[in-house]
Amino acid sequence: MENLRFTKNHEWVRLEGNKGVVGISDYAQHAMGDVVFVELPELDAVFKQDDNIATIESVKAVSDVYSPVSGKVVEVNTDLEDEPAAINEDPYNKGWVFTLELEDASQLDSLMSSSEYEEFIKK
Amino acid sequence: MSENLKKTPLNQDHYDLGATMVDFGGWDMPVQYTGILDEHKAVREKCGLFDVSHMGEIWITGKDSTAFINYLVSSDISPMVGGQIKYGVLMMPTGKAVDDLLVYKYTDTKYLLVVNASNTDKDHSWILEQKGSFDVEIDNQSANMGEIAIQGPLAVSILQKLTETNLESIKYYYYTEGKVDGIDAIISRTGYTGEDGFEVYVAADKTSQVWNAILKAGAEDIIPCGLGARDTLRFEAKMPLYGHELSDKISPLETGLGKFVELDTKGDFIGKEALAKEKAEGRKRKIVGIEMVGRGVARDHFPVKKDGVLVGEITSGSYAPTLGKNLGLAIVPVELKIDDVVTVEIRGKDIEAKIVKTPFYKRG
Numbered sequence: 001m002e003n004l005r006f007t008k009n010h011e012w013v014r015l016e017g018n019k020g021v022v023g024i025s026d027y028a029q030h031a032m033g034d035v036v037f038v039e040l041p042e043l044d045a046v047f048k049q050d051d052n053i054a055t056i057e058s059v060k061a062v063s064d065v066y067s068p069v070s071g072k073v074v075e076v077n078t079d080l081e082d083e084p085a086a087i088n089e090d091p092y093n094k095g096w097v098f099t100l101e102l103e104d105a106s107q108l109d110s111l112m113s114s115s116e117y118e119e120f121i122k123k
Numbered sequence: 124m125s126e127n128l129k130k131t132p133l134n135q136d137h138y139d140l141g142a143t144m145v146d147f148g149g150w151d152m153p154v155q156y157t158g159i160l161d162e163h164k165a166v167r168e169k170c171g172l173f174d175v176s177h178m179g180e181i182w183i184t185g186k187d188s189t190a191f192i193n194y195l196v197s198s199d200i201s202p203m204v205g206g207q208i209k210y211g212v213l214m215m216p217t218g219k220a221v222d223d224l225l226v227y228k229y230t231d232t233k234y235l236l237v238v239n240a241s242n243t244d245k246d247h248s249w250i251l252e253q254k255g256s257f258d259v260e261i262d263n264q265s266a267n268m269g270e271i272a273i274q275g276p277l278a279v280s281i282l283q284k285l286t287e288t289n290l291e292s293i294k295y296y297y298y299t300e301g302k303v304d305g306i307d308a309i310i311s312r313t314g315y316t317g318e319d320g321f322e323v324y325v326a327a328d329k330t331s332q333v334w335n336a337i338l339k340a341g342a343e344d345i346i347p348c349g350l351g352a353r354d355t356l357r358f359e360a361k362m363p364l365y366g367h368e369l370s371d372k373i374s375p376l377e378t379g380l381g382k383f384v385e386l387d388t389k390g391d392f393i394g395k396e397a398l399a400k401e402k403a404e405g406r407k408r409k410i411v412g413i414e415m416v417g418r419g420v421a422r423d424h425f426p427v428k429k430d431g432v433l434v435g436e437i438t439s440g441s442y443a444p445t446l447g448k449n450l451g452l453a454i455v456p457v458e459l460k461i462d463d464v465v466t467v468e469i470r471g472k473d474i475e476a477k478i479v480k481t482p483f484y485k486r487g
Binding site: 034036062 | 143
């Protein structure tokens with residue numbers, strides 16, 4: 001948790017070299033309920049920070065995922081196509097959604113630390 | 124947020140159970156407790172308990188009750204016997220629907236109408252406006268009555284622990300008056316899940332007692348279920364939801380409720396002329412089942428296309444938990460048939476789907 005940065009839209013990003021692994025927070029998966037479908041971004045697609053990049057659907061709700069930072073999609077978690085419930089069961093590991101090659105790592109500074117995010121969701 | 128919303132007599136019980144609450148047509152209602160998939164499965168395999176106290180209860184009494192209700196609804200209630208329940212559509216002159224409802228017959232001069240929660244005030248006003256010279260009293264008792272639905276294969280055995288009424292003797296779409304946990308109740312063998320079960324009506328101030336008694340009696344075999352599972356369950360069983368498969372724009376013939384449009388056996392009723400015309404000319408549209416072939420979940424109002432041409436829209440769409448598929452109900456031209464390939468437009472992309480048989484689920 002300590003090495004994660006969070007957005008106000010409840011995505012998390014974990015820095016690995018010049019790449020960022022992205023998923024949604026435990027709070028978000030809980031609020032959404034049972035995830036039944038994930039629409040992943042295309043490989044090599046380029047997104048700006050805050051662009052709509054993926055869609056996660058629970059039984060009742062459709063939720064957009066926004067890119068926490070700018071970058072190019074270099075990996076997507078295709079396991080989610082068969083096991084979307086991994087987002088509920090393990091949102092910070094098996095439930096990762098995609099990996100971006102970062103355009104500007106300094107954008108991470110604009111995101112919340114895990115303790116800041118904990119405070120944010122209490123409000 | 125909940126301050127301006129209407130509350131059922133079980134509102135505090137839902138918070139105590141840790142439910143996720145939502146604004147449902149102006150009501151503060153539980154959408155889920157443990158999770159929609161868990162709750163859905165419980166009803167299919169064991170038992171689930173639903174708070175449906177938001178539903179409206181309107182009593183019709185007086186000399187002309189039978190004739191009056193027959194004038195309001197599409198089905199013929201005149202053959203009904205005391206203790207029987209019949210489904211009907213509250214009609215508009217255009218041949219479309221004000222709402223759908225259940226008619227509970229007591230006697231020729233006393234009936235209970237059970238209507239959809241968010242339509243209760245609209246229905247009550249509509250019914251009052253139609254009264255004319257009919258000799259009837261119309262009494263909206265919605266605020267004073269609670270309603271609990273106990274649904275699933277174990278519903279009979281669990282509820283039987285709390286009542287001396289022989290539940291097995293109540294036939295489907297019949298009711299009886301009895302006691303549940305010592306409280307006066309209407310026990311109705313009806314439901315909105317595609318499973319066996321009961322809907323139990325009790326006084327508002329006794330609803331919490333009965334709710335908790337049923338949960339206790341069911342112990343490990345019952346869980347509270349929210350409106351999320353109620354919707355996925357009724358969807359799989361293709362039970363229409365007003366505002367979706369039936370509405371002020373969709374006629375009961377289009378919905379596939381022809382059996383409840385009884386044009387020949389009774390006299391004039393609201394919407395009869397329009398329905399007779401639609402029937403004579405042949406309906407133009409119908410509600411069908413759709414299964415997604417490509418990846419995507421069909422949702423309400425998504426466009427449905429055939430060979431790239433817009434032909435209709437999804438009326439209800441969801442992941443169907445019992446089937447493990449992404450399914451939809453859609454209103455389309457009557458020419459489309461089973462196995463026809465269509466597409467559903469999902470976020471700007473046309474995703475392949477096919478027309479399939481309904482209901483998606485039928486209990487064995």
